[in-house]
Amino acid sequence: MKQDAAASAVPACFISNHEGFLGNIKKLIRDFVVTEIDVDGRQVTSEADVQAPAECSLKTSARWKQNRCLQGPEDKRDRSLQGPEDGDISALDLSASGPDSLDLSVVLGPAVSERLEHFVLSLRDEVEDGGGGGGDGGNAVARKELSLGSFTDKYQRANVHRAVRHRFPFLMTVTIQPEIRVREDPDYRELSQLVSEEEAEDFFRFIDAKAQDSSYAFHPDDDKERRTAVHHFLNRRFGKLVETKTLGERHMSAISVRLRERGRPKKRSSDDRREEDVYTGEGGRCGLFGLAAHWSFLLLLFLLAFTLCKENLETLEAISYMAATLGVLPSDFSYAGIKDKRAVTYQSMVVKKVSPQRLMEKGSEFERRGMRLSHIRPAAEPLKLGRLRGNHFDLVVRDVRSHGADKAPSAEARRQLAGLVVEALQNVEARGFVNYYGPQRFGSGQSVPSDRVGLALLKEDTVNAVRLFFSPDDGDDLSSQAKRHFLQTDNAKESLALMPASKARERLMLRALNRYGTGPEGCAKAWLSLPHGMRVFYPHAYCSRVWNEAVAHRLATLGHGARQGDLVWTRDAETAANDDGGGGGERKAAQIHVVTEREEQEGVYALAQVLLPMPGNTVKYPENATGAWYRERLARDGLDKCRFRLAALKLNLPGCYRPLLASLCNLSYRLSDGDAGETAADASGGKSQGRLDGEPPETLTLTLNFDLDSSCYATVCLREIMKCDP
Template sequence: MEDDPVAASVPVLDSFISDHDGFFGTIKNCSRDFVVTEIDIDGHVVTEDSSSVVSQPGVCYDTKERTSQAPSKRRESASSACRPSLTQDCSIPGVEPTDTAAGKQHDVPSLRGESLDLSLVLGQSTHAELEKFVTTFRNGQKVLAKQELTLGSFPDKLQRAKVHRAVRHHFPFLMTVTSQSEIRVKEDPDYKELSGLVSEEDAENFFRFLDAKVPGTTYTFRPEDRKQNRTAVHHFLSRRFGKLVETKSFSQQGVTKSSSEQKESSQRGETRISVRLRERGKTTKRSAGERREEQEVYTAFTLRKENVETLEAISLMAAALDVVPSDFTYAGIKDKRAITHQGMVVKKVSAQRLMEKAPDLERRGLVLSRVRWASGPLSLGRLQGNHFDLVVRDLRPHPCHGSQKDLAALVQEAVDNVKTRGFVNYYGPQRFGSAQTVQSDEVGLALLKEDMVLAVRLFFTPEEGDDPQNQAKRLFLQTGDAKASLALMPMSKPRERIMLRALHRYGTGPEGCARAWLALPHGMRVFYPHAYCSRVWNHAVAHRLAMLGHKPRQGDLVWVHGDTGGLETLEEANQSQIHVVTREEEEQGVYSLAQVVLPMPGNSVQYPESTLGAWYQARLAQDGLQNCRFRITSLKLNLPGCHRPLLALPSNLTFSLQVLGRGAGRRGGGGEECQLEDDAASPKPQNDTDTACLNMTFDLDTSCYATVCLRELMKHDL
C-alpha cells in the first residue's frame, strides 16, 4: 500500500458496477417527474387518502375532497393488501367515540392499523399451538387454568408489542406476560372475575376497548336492571381500573338506536353501565409524572409535500401549530425537488387541532391526510424503504453510441444490468446539500472537532447572488449582528432563523455558538455530522472498488445473516453478524460483493482488516479526527455509525419508453401537464421533432438513493 493511502483514493462516484453504454436524459423537469412514497417498517406503502381524514385508529371522517395524484397500480395493490379492512373484524360492539363538534359516532377498531392475523404475527406452527391451547381451555378443562403456553422469543420490542396486541385482540380472556424476550400466555384473572358479573361477550369486548385506549371513547354494557349486579360491576371496575376509567349507570329512556334490539330496550327504560376512559388532567391531585403524561398526546398523519425540504416542512408546521420542531418525529428525510409522501407523528397536538391548520399548510405545499391517534413517536430509520415513480425526459444516446433508433436497446440493457447486479450504494448529492461554496459535510466536520464558531461561520457562508438569504448571511459574517441579519433572513429559512435568534440571545462566542446549534431540533443538528460520515463512506467505497476490485477480498467485512431484511435490519445487526473474510474464503469465492459492507464512521463500528482499514485511519487523521469519539456532548449528539452494504438492488422495477413530439406535453405522474424543455445545447436525436422519455417505478431499501440508481443506469452524473 502507498505511504499516503488517502492520496491514492480515486474521485468519489467514479465507480460503476456494470459496463453498459448508458444514455443521456434529464430528471426532475417538474415535481411530478419525481414522486417518492415511503414504505413503513411493516411494509405498508404510505399514501394519502384523498377523501378522508382519520381521527381515531382506522376511523375515517369526511373532509373536503383533495386533488391528488392517482397511485400507480403497484402502490394501489400494495396498499390494499397491507391495510386491514375497516369492515372486517375491526370494530368493537358497544364502543363509541364522542365527537360533539360533528355530532357523529363511529365504531373504533381495536388495533392501530396493525395486522390482526395471528398466523402472520406468530407464524403458522405457534398459531396452531395457541389455537389448540385456547380450544382446550374454552371447552371447560379448568385443569389448564393455571398453565401457561410459551409463544417463543421475540428480541425486537416492536414485534413483542404486536404479539401482545394481536393475542389480546383475539383472546381477551388471556394474559400475555414477557420474561426477558419470551412471551407467555395464561388466563387473565381480571377477565375471569368480570365474566362472572357480566356476559362473556361483554367481558371480551370491554377488554378490547381497554386495550385500544382510544381517548374520548366509551364502552356500554348490555342492560342490567338488578342494582346489586350493577353495583358489583362498578366496584370491580373502580378497584381494578379506576385510574383509567370512570363509570356511571344510565337509563335509555327516550334514546333511539339504529338496531331494533337497542330500540326495544330504550323503550323499556332499561339501565346500562357506561365506561369512559378518563381524560387526562381531570383529577384534582396529580403527580409530576401524570402532568408530564398529559403533554404526551401523539397524532400521526401522512404528509404530502412538494418542492419543500422535510426539515423546512416541519418548521412550517411547528410555527402554524405553536409547537417546537422537535415535537415532530419522522422515519426519514425526503427529497426537496419532488412530490413525497411520508408518515409523521407530532406530540402535544390533537387530530382536530391539526386539521384546523391543514388548509393554511396546504397553501404552503403541505397536504395532511390520514390524521389519527398514535401511541408514541416515530424513530429515524424505522422504515423499510421508499417507492419511486420517476420520469426521465429528453433521452438520447451518448454521442459515441449510435443513433436514436438504438435507444430502446440501450435502455433495456441498462435496466437488465441494474436489476441483476444493482448499483454502488453511494449517498446521493442531496445528502450534502445544494450549496456550491460550503456543503453540509464541511459543517459536520467542524462540529465533530467541536469548533462551534467555525461551524457557525461555515453554516452562514453565502453563495453567489444578492437574494435576501445571502444578504443576511453576508451581513452576519461581516458584522456579527445576528438581530439585523435575522430581520433580513426569509421566513422560508427556518434553520438559519433559529440559529440567528439563539446567536442574538447568547452571543457569537464559543458558548453562544454551541447554544445556537443546540437550539436546532436533534434531527437538524445531527444532519451535519452524518453528512461528514457519509462523505467519508463515499470516498471509502470508491477507494475499495478501485484498489480491490469487484470481488470480496481477505479482510473485507461481510454480513452473514441469512435474510438481509433491508438496511434497517442491517443497521441493528449484532456485531457477531459482521464477519471478516479469510484468505481461504476469498480463494473459494464463499461470499459475493453484494454481502460486503463498509462502516460509516462512528463509535460502535468494526473496520475492515485490509488496506481499507488503514485508509479509514489515515482519512480521519487527515481531517483531525484521529482521536474522535464521535460524541458531541455539548450538542447531545452520539454517532454510533453503521455498516452499510456496498451494493444496493432495486426491487419491483418496471419501465416503459415513450416517444413524443418535441415540445409536446405529457402528464407527469399525477394529471398535471409538464412541458418538455427544448435544450438547444443538448445532443439531439436524429429526428429533431421527436424526443423520448423513460417512465420507471421501483422500490429501494431505506437510505438508498434513486438518483444514484439512475446514475448507474445512465452512466453519467446527474
C-alpha cells in the first residue's frame, strides 16, 4: 500500500509500443549504483584511498598561497609572529584552537551555552514579532544583552569571542574586563534586510576573518536599487575596511567585496569598531596565539569538496548525520543533486567550516553508517542544486521473464524473451521515454506521500502539514511508535525521547514543537527549524505530482506531436542548454517560444522539444488545452490564487520548464544466466546488442549501463523499457 501511494504519482503512459518484460530491481543494494556526472562530463567516482592528512595539508596550503589569503614572502616582519613558512599548517601547533575551541558547550560550559541559545531564540522571536524594524522595538532588541561571565585569562577571552562569533555571526561580543557580554549586532540586522540571512552571516564571517587580499561575492541580483542599497550600507559601515564593486552584466550582476590593503587610519570613529580583532576583544592580537586562532578560523571558513559514497541512505539523512558528527549545521553542506536511498551512490559534496583532518578523523564513524568519504580537496565555491550534467547508472534486473509468465522454462521461450529485451532497449534508445518524476520524489515507502505534505504547506496550513509529516509508517519500529505517540498526545518532548537519533528531520521538528508549542505559530517555527533544502522538498513534491499528471493529460488529449500553443525552447536557448549538458532535466531560462498554427502544420517541432512548466511564480503556461488543465488542477486543490511564495516559511518557488521526453545515452547491456558472471553484450559503434550463451538455467539477469541527464529518473526509464513498475 505504501509503495502504491508513491507509484500512483507516476501515471502509466508510454511512448513506445513494445511488449516489455517483467523483472526485479534493487533486490540487492549493489544492484543499483548511481554515479554523478559533473558539469565537465566526468564521473564522480570514489578514489582508491582517502588522501593522507599531509597530502591534504599540502594541497590546502597551495590553495591558500594561490588565493593570497596568508602573508606573502614580501612581509618583512618578525617571522616569529607569522605563520609557518609557505603556509604549511602542519608545522603550526593549533592545539589551543582546534575544533573543540569552537564548541560553545566546551568553551562556555553546558549551562552558559544553553542560556546563550535561549538568548538567541528570544532575539529572533522579538525580531519576528516586529522588533526588528525601526522605532523603539528595534532599539529594545539592540539593547538586549546577555553576560557570558568573567574570564580573567586573555587567551580564554579570545577563545570565547572567536567561538561565539563563529557560531552566531549576528551577535556582537563586548569585553568589559573581565566580563564578556553579547548583544545583537545592528549592522547584521540592517544587512539581512537587503540580502538573505545566509549571505549576511557568511559576509560577517568574511569580515571577522580579515584574510589579507581576500574577497567575498554576494549572489547575483538583477534589482539595481537593492544592489545600490547594499553598496551604500557597506561603504557607510565598513568603508575603511573594504571596497565594493559590481561585476557582471544585467541579470548576472553581483556585488564583490574586497578587503583593503593593510594599514589603519590614524583616527577612528565609533563606526569602525569592526576593524578591531574581535577574537581578542581588547583591541590587539595576542601574539602567536592570536595568529594561530586567526589561521585556525581561516581553515574553518575554507571550503572542502569530497566524494560521498553512501549505501541505503537518503542524501538529506546522510547530511544530517555528518553535520551532527562534525558539529556544524546541515546547511553548511552543499550538493548538486539528491540521490536514491536504496542504492550505492557516488556524488560530490562541499562542506564549510571543517578541516581536512577533522573530516578524516570521523571517517570510521561515517563508515559505520554506510558512508565513505574520499577525494578530499579544497573547493572554490559551494555546489548548487542542478549543477551537474547527469548521472551514470549501473543496474541489475533479476528474474527477467515475459509478461504473464513466472519463469522461462524452455530454451525457445528464453530466446523469445531475449528478443523482447533487445526490442525494448532499442526502442527506448531510439525514442526516449516520458520524463516523469520518479516515485522517490514522493517519498516511496511512506504512508503519506510527500506531495500531500507539500500541498498543506502551499495552503499555509502548517498544523496539518506537521500532522501529515508525522503520519506513522506501517510496522512497529521506534520511529513509527514516536510518531504515533506525538499524534495521540501532542507531547513533543516525550515523542523526541522515543525518536531514534538517526531520524534527523523528525528530531529537529520535535525540538522546535517542544519549544514553541503545537499551534499554528509553533508549527511554522518547526518547519523553519529544517534546513531550506529539506523544507522546500515537500512543496516541490506537490508541484512534481502536478507536472506528472499534466504530462499524462497532454499526451492523452493532444497526442504525440508538437501542437499549437505548446511551449518549446527558442533555437538559441535549446542550443545553449544542450551545450551546457542540461538536455533532459529542469531548466529555468526565459527563452520560451509558443508553437504557432503554421509551425504545427509544417512539423517544425517534434514532441521531444515540447516543454511543460513546473508550477511556480515565474513560469508561463501552455496556450492551449493543457494550460487550461493546469489552472483547473490547481483550483481543485485550492491553489488557484497561490503565489508560490511562503513568506512565513521563507520559501519561494519560481518554477521551471521540464522537457516532456528524456533520452538515455551510452547504453550497453548484457543478458546472463541467473547470477552467473558470464555475460553477452555491447557492440561497436555505440549500438547495443545482446546474446544468450549455452543452455540457460531457469532465470535470466539483465545488466544495464547508461547515462541520464540531471533530474531524470532511472526507475522511470526502466518503466518504459519493461512496461511495468520495476
